[in-house]
Amino acid sequence: TGAVEAVVVDYQCIMPSMVQISGCYHTKFITTANKARFTGAIHFDIQPATALAQAKEIIALAVDGYAERDRSRVNIPGKPVDIMTGFCNESVVKALGGTLEPLIAAIKSGDIRGAVGIVGCNNPKFQHDSMNVALAQELIKKDILVLVTGCCTTAAGKAGLMVPSAIEMAGPGLRKVCGSLGIPPVLHYGSCVDNSRIIHLCALLANALGVDISDLPVGASSPEWYSEKAAAIGMYAVASGIYTHLGHPPHILGSKVVTDLALHGFEDLVGASFVIEPDPVKAAELLDTRIRTKRLALGLSA
Numbered sequence: 611t612g613a614v615e616a617v618v619v620d621y622q623c624i625m626p627s628m629v630q631i632s633g634c635y636h637t638k639f640i641t642t643a644n645k646a647r648f649t650g651a652i653h654f655d656i657q658p659a660t661a662l663a664q665a666k667e668i669i670a671l672a673v674d675g676y677a678e679r680d681r682s683r684v685n686i687p688g689k690p691v692d693i694m695t696g697f698c699n700e701s702v703v704k705a706l707g708g709t710l711e712p713l714i715a716a717i718k719s720g721d722i723r724g725a726v727g728i729v730g731c732n733n734p735k736f737q738h739d740s741m742n743v744a745l746a747q748e749l750i751k752k753d754i755l756v757l758v759t760g761c762c763t764t765a766a767g768k769a770g771l772m773v774p775s776a777i778e779m780a781g782p783g784l785r786k787v788c789g790s791l792g793i794p795p796v797l798h799y800g801s802c803v804d805n806s807r808i809i810h811l812c813a814l815l816a817n818a819l820g821v822d823i824s825d826l827p828v829g830a831s832s833p834e835w836y837s838e839k840a841a842a843i844g845m846y847a848v849a850s851g852i853y854t855h856l857g858h859p860p861h862i863l864g865s866k867v868v869t870d871l872a873l874h875g876f877e878d879l880v881g882a883s884f885v886i887e888p889d890p891v892k893a894a895e896l897l898d899t900r901i902r903t904k905r906l907a908l909g910l911s912a
């Protein structure tokens with residue numbers, strides 16, 4: 611945009627070319643972790659004991675940079691959007707009155723037919739945001755609650771899915787439940803390394819119902835993953851018993867054994883598998899079919 615005075619990074623998914631891109635403008639590129647230093651960046655060795663003073667130094671650098679902004683090159687597309695964020699299991703349980711029972715009742719009644727965690731990145735192989743947004747839209751239409759983590763949160767937020775009024779885009783059951791709680795049908799659960807929160811929620815639900823996580827009407831997806839970390843997180847979900855969709859395959863297709871294991875073999879081992887589908891509507895149907903199957907197996911309506 612030409613309106614960024616400083617980009618301050620730690621070590622998650624930072625492309626080295628960010629230094630050159632920042633150099634196209636007056637933007638200062640500042641690294642903060644010794645294990646992820648970049649040639650050409652301004653480096654701060656951030657330590658907990660001195661972090662506050664160092665953060666103030668960084669902010670002062672950014673403030674000084676404002677004077678260097680070239681207004682003729684500033685181009686801010688679109689408008690700011692509101693989002694409701696900060697959800698975690700503790701806040702959800704609190705909003706439900708201190709117990710998961712209302713959520714379990716909503717799942718049993720079919721108002722919430724299931725839940726899918728959408729996780730991960732943007733990827734230049736897809737039109738920006740297209741897969742992340744379309745999948746979330748398709749799922750909430752089917753009364754499937756969506757939890758997002760990581761960079762796809764920005765996509766969902768820009769698409770207006772993370773405000774309470776987004777219930778208008780949801781199916782009737784999800785609209786009713788989220789409307790009564792005043793929450794969006796797409797809940798932001800943190801960064802992409804916070805997926806343990808989602809698995810923890812699954813564990814709480816599984817324990818409450820006396821079943822395995824693999825028996826729950828839930829799924830996971832990383833529609834536009836590009837970082838190997840996101841694919842590894844997908845493996846974490848599968849290993850935990852959660853059917854996991856990826857928008858494009860990991861680099862495993864050279865091995866038939868590994869590919870077969872990922873797509874089918876894990877099912878016998880852990881009760882879940884990967885599925886690859888680049889079309890968001892078809893991906894939503896696959897996740898919906900899985901949720902339908904799991905609901906019927908639990909003796910619930912489809």
Ligand code: SF4
Pocket residue numbers: 622623729730731732759760761762802803836837839840
């Ligand atoms: S969502 Fe993807 S790009 Fe974003 S921090 Fe996580 S792995 Fe990196």
